[in-house]
Amino acid sequence: MEELDLLRIAMAFLCGGFLTLSGSLTQIVTNNSLGSPSTLGFDALAALSVICSQFIIVVTGEAFALEHVSLGLFLIAFLGLFLVSKIFSRGPHIRVFSLDIKVLILIGLGFNLFVGAIFSIVQFLFMALNFDFPTGLWFGNFKYFDEHTIYVLLFALLILVVYLTKDARQLRLLSLGEKFALGLGIPVAKVQRRALFVSLGLTGVVISFFGVFSFLGLIVPHMLRSLNFFRSNMKRELFIGPIVGGLALAVMDYLCFQFDFRGAEFPAGMVSSVVGAFLLIVLLVKSQAKNFAKD
Amino acid sequence: MHVLVKNAFKVNDLLVNIDLMVEKGSLNFLVGENGVGKTSLFTYLKIHRELLQGSKVVFVDQEKLRPLADLSVKEVLALILEEVPGSKNLKECPFCERLQIKSLMDKKVSSLSGGENQKLKIALALLMPFDILFMDEPLQSLDEQSQKKVISILEDLSKDKIVLIIEHDTAKYNRSIGRKNVMKRTTGSVEVTHGRT
Numbered sequence: 001m002e003e004l005d006l007l008r009i010a011m012a013f014l015c016g017g018f019l020t021l022s023g024s025l026t027q028i029v030t031n032n033s034l035g036s037p038s039t040l041g042f043d044a045l046a047a048l049s050v051i052c053s054q055f056i057i058v059v060t061g062e063a064f065a066l067e068h069v070s071l072g073l074f075l076i077a078f079l080g081l082f083l084v085s086k087i088f089s090r091g092p093h094i095r096v097f098s099l100d101i102k103v104l105i106l107i108g109l110g111f112n113l114f115v116g117a118i119f120s121i122v123q124f125l126f127m128a129l130n131f132d133f134p135t136g137l138w139f140g141n142f143k144y145f146d147e148h149t150i151y152v153l154l155f156a157l158l159i160l161v162v163y164l165t166k167d168a169r170q171l172r173l174l175s176l177g178e179k180f181a182l183g184l185g186i187p188v189a190k191v192q193r194r195a196l197f198v199s200l201g202l203t204g205v206v207i208s209f210f211g212v213f214s215f216l217g218l219i220v221p222h223m224l225r226s227l228n229f230f231r232s233n234m235k236r237e238l239f240i241g242p243i244v245g246g247l248a249l250a251v252m253d254y255l256c257f258q259f260d261f262r263g264a265e266f267p268a269g270m271v272s273s274v275v276g277a278f279l280l281i282v283l284l285v286k287s288q289a290k291n292f293a294k295d
Numbered sequence: 296m297h298v299l300v301k302n303a304f305k306v307n308d309l310l311v312n313i314d315l316m317v318e319k320g321s322l323n324f325l326v327g328e329n330g331v332g333k334t335s336l337f338t339y340l341k342i343h344r345e346l347l348q349g350s351k352v353v354f355v356d357q358e359k360l361r362p363l364a365d366l367s368v369k370e371v372l373a374l375i376l377e378e379v380p381g382s383k384n385l386k387e388c389p390f391c392e393r394l395q396i397k398s399l400m401d402k403k404v405s406s407l408s409g410g411e412n413q414k415l416k417i418a419l420a421l422l423m424p425f426d427i428l429f430m431d432e433p434l435q436s437l438d439e440q441s442q443k444k445v446i447s448i449l450e451d452l453s454k455d456k457i458v459l460i461i462e463h464d465t466a467k468y469n470r471s472i473g474r475k476n477v478m479k480r481t482t483g484s485v486e487v488t489h490g491r492t
Contacts, residue, residue, distance in 0.1 A: 031363050169378050175363040176371065180416075182341045183354035184379060184423070189342075231364045232373070 007150060008142050012253040012268065013246035014153045015142075015210060018202040020245025021160065023217025024237055025195040028175050030101050033225065036218035037203040041108030043214075044115035045200070046207035049074035050137050051115075051122050058131045065146065071208040078201060085193055104196075140211030140269030142253050149209050156205050163198055164238055167191060172234040213249065213269045215276020220245040222283060297457060299427065300346050300487075306339070309485060313346075315459075316489035317427065321473030322449060323459045325487070331480045333461045336487070337431050350457075353425040357432055359412045360419075362404055368415060369400040372422070381424035390448045391418045409436035417445060427457040434467065442467065 022042070027035040037043055053069035119137075126133040170191045174181045182188045206213070221241060224230040230237045252275075253268040260266070300315040313336070317323040327333050334357070340346060341354050362371065376384050385391055396418045399411055407415060413436045420428060433449070434442045446468055449458050453473075462468075465475065476489045 028363060031361065033363060172374065173378055176374070177358070177361050179356050179358050180360055182338075183356060183420075185344065225364045231366065232370050234364065237364075 007147055008145065008257075009250050009254065011145060011150060011153060011210070012142050012250040014150075014157060015140075015206045015213070015246075016216065016249025017242030017246035018153075018156065018160075018206055019213055019216040019249070020220040021238065021242045022199040022202040023219075023245075024221040024241055025171075025199040026217070027221055028171050028234070029192045029195050029199075030105070031175075031177060033222050034218065035105075036215075037199050038112065038214065038217070039108055040104055040196070040199075041111035041115075042200045042203040043207060043212055044108075044112045045077060046070075046074055046204040047137055047212060048115050048118065049077060049204070049208060050211075051119060054126075054133065055122065058126070067146070067149070067209045071152070071205070074204040074208050078197070078204060081200070082197060085197075137207075137211050138269070139267035139273065140207070140213040141256070141265070141267035142210060143265055143267075145209070152205065152209070156202065160198070160202070163194070167194060168235050168238055171195065171238060175234045211267070211269055214273040215280060216245060216249065216272050219276045219279050219283075220248060223279070299348070299350065299457075299459065300340065302346055308483070310483060311336075311485045313487040314489055315476050315487050316474050317457045317459050318474055319457050320454060322453050322468055323457065323474040323476070324465050324468075325459060325461045325476045325478060326463070326465065327478030328480075329463075331478050332485055333478055334431055336478065336485075337429065337461060340429070347427075350426045351424060352427040352429055353420045353423050355416050355420045355428070355430040355433060357435055359409065360404055360416055365403055365405055367401055367403050368396065368407070371404060371415070371419070372396075372400075375419055375422055379423050382422050385418075385422070388418070388422055390421045390452060393444055393448055394418050394421075410438060410441055413437055414441065414445075417448075421448075421452070425456065427459060428452065429459045431461045432463070433460060434462075 019037075022037045023035075026037050026040060026042075027033055029035070030039075050066065050070045052073055053064075053066055056069055056073075057064050057066060123133050170181075170186050173184055173186050174188065174191055178188045178192070181191075203217070221237060224237050224241045224244060230241065249268060249272070252271050256266040256268050256271060297317050297319070298315070299317045300313045303310065303312045305311070315325070325333055325336075337354065337356065340352075341356075344352070360371070366374070372385060375382050385396065394414045394417060396415065399407065399415065402411075404412070404415070413433070417430075417433060420430075428449075430449075433445055437445060449460070450468070452458055459476075460468075474489050476487055478485065478487045480486075
């Protein structure tokens with residue numbers, strides 16, 4: 001058996017951890033265990049950055065690295081959204097005591113459809129004009145990586161540790177429901193905004209460098225909460241959950257590396273999509289059965 | 296007597312003039328017609344605690360408690376004890392005994408009835424440190440016996456703490472001689488004035 005590069009394992013582990021935490025944060029903010037970064041359009045925003053980057057590289061003819069341009073564009077979008085959110089959060093609002101999650105979900109779903117349409121159009125044009133297109137975007141993989149990417153991931157990890165140390169208690173109380181948390185004096189809107197931007201940032205970093213790994217952010221937190229150890233204390237999900245998610249993605253990537261198909265390696269993102277979709281159906285059926293038994 | 300909020304401000308082109316007063320030793324109320332904005336004011340004060348003049352206020356609203364994780368009552372109580380500084384455990388809360396929360400300990404919050412959920416929310420509030428307890432229709436979803444229990448608890452609590460209740464029917468509160476703040480809406484403005492029950 002060939003040996004897998006340790007750096008590749010480390011990056012898969014960190015990305016798995018980031019996506020798991022990203023999922024936990026969106027589920028806490030939306031108070032919905034089926035919430036995920038993709039529902040809110042985070043995956044789509046990062047994917048749009050990749051598509052636009054490829055467009056810029058092709059049009060300018062410059063030999064820029066796709067992931068660097070993509071991350072740069074994503075950070076510009078991130079900062080823009082951050083400034084907009086700061087402007088809209090000013091002033092007294094009797095109804096907007098927290099973010100209107102239903103509106104955010106609708107915007108996210110709409111944005112997903114929009115990016116899907118853009119993707120199809122750009123893909124068609126690129127193929128017609130014989131340009132390279134980042135077809136690997138929708139199925140993330142760790143096959144091609146720049147070793148310096150690890151520094152970006154470690155920097156993101158440092159920000160994450162600082163953020164969680166600061167906000168874990170408030171997130172745990174927010175998981176009881178936003179109105180209840182507000183009644184305890186938790187600054188719900190601020191905590192939600194920070195959580196969403198951290199989730200967005202983590203998703204963007206992973207997708208810019210490695211592509212999309214569907215369902216990880218949705219399924220792993222949901223499955224963790226089915227275990228008493230994680231369910232009884234949200235802080236365990238926030239701190240230990242990403243380690244579990246990281247191991248899951250690292251193992252998935254290792255298996256993809258070892259078991260190729262006629263020399264072609266399966267992208268780990270493809271495996272996470274198939275496995276994740278299957279597990280989601282199982283979870284939904286189990287949950288429906290539980291509700292049926294209650295009635 | 297204690298002025299809880301005395302302020303005038305504009306919200307979405309609506310002039311809000313509040314002169315909300317409360318006192319210890321009796322129950323205080325905020326009353327007004329349906330749709331006048333009592334719950335909206337309640338929510339507004341939750342967000343803008345700077346208007347409460349440094350008072351430590353715990354709010355109990357109408358909505359059901361819905362934790363993200365499928366927690367039991369015991370786990371929620373443990374969470375509050377661990378994460379809310381100064382909170383008590385159930386054994387240290389004599390009022391919680393009267394709510395009979397112990398019988399619900401192993402039940403999942405998601406499986407509680409409306410009345411049980413309401414009792415749990417009240418019990419959680421009583422475990423936390425506060426100077427003022429502000430409740431939005433606390434008797435909602437409760438059966439007659441539970442309503443009498445909650446009223447009795449609030450009347451006993453009001454001897455040492457300030458209790459302010461949004462309520463439509465204040466007649467249920469037997470010995471409630473306290474402040475009755477009235478909220479009225481006119482074109483372009485909302486006013487809260489204080490009076491007696």
